[in-house]
Amino acid sequence: MVTNRETPETSKARLLLLDGHSMAFRAFFALPAEKFGTSTGQSTNAVYGFASMLVKLLRDEEPTHVAVAWDLSGPTFRHEEYAEYKDGRSETPPEFPSQVPLTQELMRLIGVPNLSSPGFEADDVIATLARVGGEAGAEVLIASGDRDAFQLVTESCTVLYPGKSLSDLRRMDPAAVEEKYGVTPPRYRDLAALVGEKADNLPGVPGVGPKTAAKWIAKYGSLESLVEHIDEIGGKAGQNLRDHLDDVLRNQRLNLLATDVDLGVGLDDLLLGRTDRAGVDALFDNLEFASSLRERLYAVVNLDGAEAPVPAAEAVEVDVTVAGTGELAAWLAEHASADDVTAAAPAGLFLDGVWGAGTGRVDGLSVAVASGAAVAVDPARLDAADTEALAGFLADPERPVAVHEYKGALLALGAQGWDLGGVVSDTALAAYLVQPGQRRFDLVDLCRKYLGRELEEESSGDQLALDLDGGEAEGASGRWHALAVRAAAVRDLAGVLAAEVDKRGGAHLLSGVELPLVPVLARLERAGIAADRAYLEELQGEFASAARAAVERAHEIVGREFNLGSPKQLQQVLFEDLGLPRTKKIKTGYTTDADALTWLAAQSDNELPGVLLHHRDQTKLRTTVEGLIKTVADDGRIHTTFNQTVAATGRLSSTDPNLQNIPVRTDVGRRIRRAFVVGEGYQELLTADYSQIELRIMAHLSQEQALIDAFNSGYDFHAQMGAQVFGRAVDEVTGEDRSRIKAMSYGLAYGLSAYGLSQQLGISPEEAKKLMEDYFAEFGGVRDYLNAVVEEARKVGYTETILGRRRYLPDLTSDNRQRREMAERMALNAPIQGSAADIIKVAMLQVDAALTESGAASRVLLQVHDELVVEIAPGEREAVENLVRHEMSSAYDLRVPLAVSVGGGRSWHDAAH
DNA sequence: GTAGGCACGTA
DNA sequence: CGTACGTGCCTACG
Structure with missing residues (x-):
């Protein structure tokens, strides 16, 4: 067994060094100066490009230390030896120099030191810092457009050299240098000396390019050795070499980078500092930069206000054990008994692996307990006793653990035959309840934010990009150490986040709803839904040929070929070539959306708009079907992924593929639902959905008696509402009036305006306004409720659902009217949509528990916001239908009934009702 | 290269 | 000038 008390030195620093001038110059030429500039004439292309590149580097390389x-x-030491050094350079473009101090200012604001030294070039500063960093054990990255930097490349020092574009940085490690130039990095200087460098006014040997130079160096080993054998070189090139030897030797002296520049800084001084957000805002405002770059930047820097992150190895002491064969069982017995791991002190669990599509794989695993002990486990090297002990520990509900991404852990472990029984916290879920508007909950980001702790080494994707063999011989280093540190991070994060969740009144939501829902979702994903592949392929062919025919017809009408998928080309064709009437303006011209094309079709005799609409329909269906075919697994089923931490309102979302947006509104679209079929061994599919759940919630929350009565009456809700608004009997409400009222009711839940309503219904804004007034005259409680929601949210900063799920809306107090009104609509909608999400989540828990309790073999396969799709086992239809109806309608006690409608059939299409 | 815009499917 | 999502395609990057 290998045990290693960690010391700070083992945390690997990553030092990023940028050559300011060379990269800014590259940026300058990569982006057109005419297009990048302020209204006052200041060019900004170099600053923008440089900043954009830096953001990308910070994001992708995650350096801990940075310098430019x-x-x-003035003149440098190279001019002392050779006065003509860098003579004859063409004039610097006038738009460039003023951008250098701006770029430097930006670096200062981000917390990146700008370094230089009189008499030396940027390259020398970089060479010196690379040495300093290397000696301190850091991994060094150099971003430079100057090839002289290649001489610095080693196993732990990589040059990122720009290719075609600035963001296309080529990783020049020793192998890449050798492949490209045929010499090792230390010999690159010899090659450069022979070839010369025009930009530096350093002529080389005439007629000798990189190929010849590399050949010579390969043959003689070095320039020195080549000089010793200089008389052996034949041909014109050999003569030229002898004639220009002095130049070559001078070049070689001059291209040696100084590694001893006195900068007075050590590695610690280069730790990425904090970003002065107000300063950057002001600078970007002055430069008239759009918000996108700003936000990308803020996502990757340390914003002020937060503590500067501390490398994990300094922040936490981990007593790491790397368990080899036969050692894990003993470790668990010693450190992770039910006495060591308790509700008050749960263990942290970290899974290194991959998961998705209802399955996964464990590549590594670690556990950290409160005592400070941690173990890293290679699942491939466990003996029978280890395996049993680990399985027992993981499955034991009496040994509480915190984990990051519980569902992923269940899928990865489950694929290995392991269960996970004692999860009391998922740090990603907890962070979601604290900040539901965030869309990503990386462990690395959460640690930085809530623990002020910087996890060393990045996770690329779900797998640690670490040396798989690292570790054992030299103790718990590399991959195993990183795993243990992560388990400790999860352990510590769980405590901090639990307090944050508590503070926001979300404890029940987390432990009573979101957390128990995770294993339910894991089972949904693992089950998947059976797909009729042959039928999908048939549909694909049909939609594809219909789309092709539409393309041909469109080309025929216009008289030339164009891309029907390009809104830009469509605009050219419709509004300029054919001169059709213009539609609604959008950012890029005039819209060609379905509404507009429908309008155009009515406006003119031209066939084209109709053909385009048909083409849109068919291509959309084709891509939907294609996407589905691609995801059918070997078991003949489609396993979507339900994301629990994406939607700000509390809804689930579905990806890979999205099964929550399978067409249903049109006949042709609905055919796709025939491809989702009952699986082998089951009898049929059953769908159960809530009727008008959002309006019922609105009735509940507003306590408007008229709405409550309309729902309790059991009759057609919209017709009832119409009867009241128009002062007629229910059976005298026309279909058109009913649909107007329906649109009005739903619109309210979204913060609809009179204008929006008029658009939706195709009536004048005056008529729409009148309709709204009539509606509110009858149902004033709804208006009062909606107003109160916004007012309250403005006051406290958030909205709340029936289960206390919050959504924070800082923009409610914005000076910007558009942002404020957007936030107001979100505030209107969030409690309604979010409460519906709460209810169906509770229903899923109850249905799942009841199915288990009853011993039924039927199972839930999908959730589509207000609908559950269930696969019914033979003979269970009636019992399961009753069970589902009962659990769904009793999920929450509203002031109105929760109506559930149910249908069954062999496919999702046939199960419609 | 990629972020963002457009278009469109669902609740 | 109605909320919440995900995907595919095209295009411009302030």
Whole structure:
């Protein structure tokens, strides 16, 4: 057994060094100066490109330390030896120089030191810092467009050299240098000396390019050795070499980078600092940069206000054990008994692996307990006793653990035959309840944010990009150490987040709803839904040929070929070539959306709009079907992924594929639902959905008696509402009036305006306004409720659902009218949509528990916001239907009934009702 | 290269 | 100038 008390030095620093001038210059030429500039004439292309590149580097490389090196204007030590050094350079473009101080200012605001030294070039500063970093054990990355930097490349020092574009940085490690130039990095100087460098006014040997130079160096080993054998070189090239040897030797002296520049900084001084957000805002405002770059930047820097992150190894002491064969059982007995791991002190569990599509794989696993002990486990190296002990520990509900991404852990472990029984916290879920508007909950980000702890080494995707063999011989280093640190991070994060969740009144939501829902969702994903592949392929062919025919017809009408998928080309064709009337303006011209094309079809005799609409329909259906075919697994089923931490309102979302947006509104679209069929061994599919759940919630929340009565009456809700608004008997409400009232009711839940309503119904804004007034005259409680929601949210900063799920809306107090009104609509909708999400989540828990309790073999397969799709086992239809109806309608006690409608059939289509 | 815009499917 | 999502395609990057 290998045990290692961790010391700070083992945390690997990553030092990023940028050559300021060379990268800014590259940026300058990569982006057109005419297009990047402020209204006052300041060019900004170099600043923008540089910042954009830096953001990408910070995001992709996650350096812990950063510095930018700059050239100064005066002569350097190289001019002392060779006065013509860098002579004859073409004039610097006038738009460039003013951008250098701006870029430097930006670096300062981000917390990146700008370094330079009189008499030295940026390259020398970089060479010196690379040495300093390397000696301190850091991994060094150099972003430079100057090839001289290649001489610095080693196993732990990589040059990122720009290719075609600035963001296309080529990783020049020793192998890449050798592949490209045929020499090792230490010999690159020899090659450069022979070839010369025009930009530096350093002529090389005429007629000798990189190929010849590399050949010579390969043959003789080095320039020195080549010089010793200089008389052996034949041909014109050999003569030229002898004639220009002095130049070559001078070049070689001059291209040696100084590694001893006196900068007075150590590695610690280069730790990425905090970003002065107000300063960056002001600078970007002045430069008239759009918000996108700003937000990308803020996502990757340390914003002020937060503590500067501390490397994990300094922040936490982990007594790491790397368990080899036969050692894990003993470790668990010693450190992770029911006495060590308690509700007050849950263990942290970290899974290194991959998961998705209802399955997964464990590549590594670690456990950290409150005592500080941690173990890292290679699942491939466990003996029978280890396996049994681990399985017992993981499954034991009496040994509470916190985990990051519980569902992923269940899928990955489940694929290995392991269960996970004692999860009391999922740090991703907890963070979601604290900040539901965030869309990503990376462990690395959460640690930085809530623990002020910087996890060393990045996770690329779901797998740690670490040396798989690292570790054992030299103790718990590399991959195993990183795993243990992560388990400790999860352990510590769980405590901090539990307090945050508690503070927001979300404890029940987390432990009573979201957390118990995770194993239910894991089972949905694992089950998947059976797909009729042959039928999907048939549909694909049909939609594809219909789309092709539409393309041909469109080309025929216009008289030339164009891309029907390009809104831009469509605009050209419709509004300029054919001169059709213009539609609604959008950012990029005039819209060609379905509404507009429908309008155009009515406006003119031209066939084209109709053909385009048909083409849109058919291509949309084709891509939907294609996407589905691609995801049919070997078991003949489609296993979507339900995301529990994406939607700000509390809804689930579905990806890979999205099964929550399978067409249903049109006949042709609905055919796709025939492809979702009952699986082998089951009898039929059953769908159960809530009727008008959002309106029922609105009735409940507003306590408007008229709505409550309309729902309790049991008659057609919209017709009842119409009768009241129009002062007629229910059976005298026309279909059109009913649909107007229906649109009005639903619209309210979204914060609809009179204008929006008029658009939706195709009536004038005056008529729409009148309709709203009539509606509110009858149902004033709804209006009062909606107003109160916004007012309250403005006051406290958030809205709340029936289960206390919050949504924070800081924009409610914005000075910007558009943002404020947007936030107001969100505030109107969030309690309604979110409460519906709460209810169906509770229903899923109850249905799941009741199915288990009853011993039924039927299972839930999908959730589509207000609908559950269930696969019915033979002979269970009636019992399960009753069970589902009962559990769904009793999920929450509203002031109105929760109506559930149910249908069954062999496919999802046939189960409609 | 990629982020963002458009278009469109669902609740 | 109605909320919440995900996907595919195209295009411009302030």
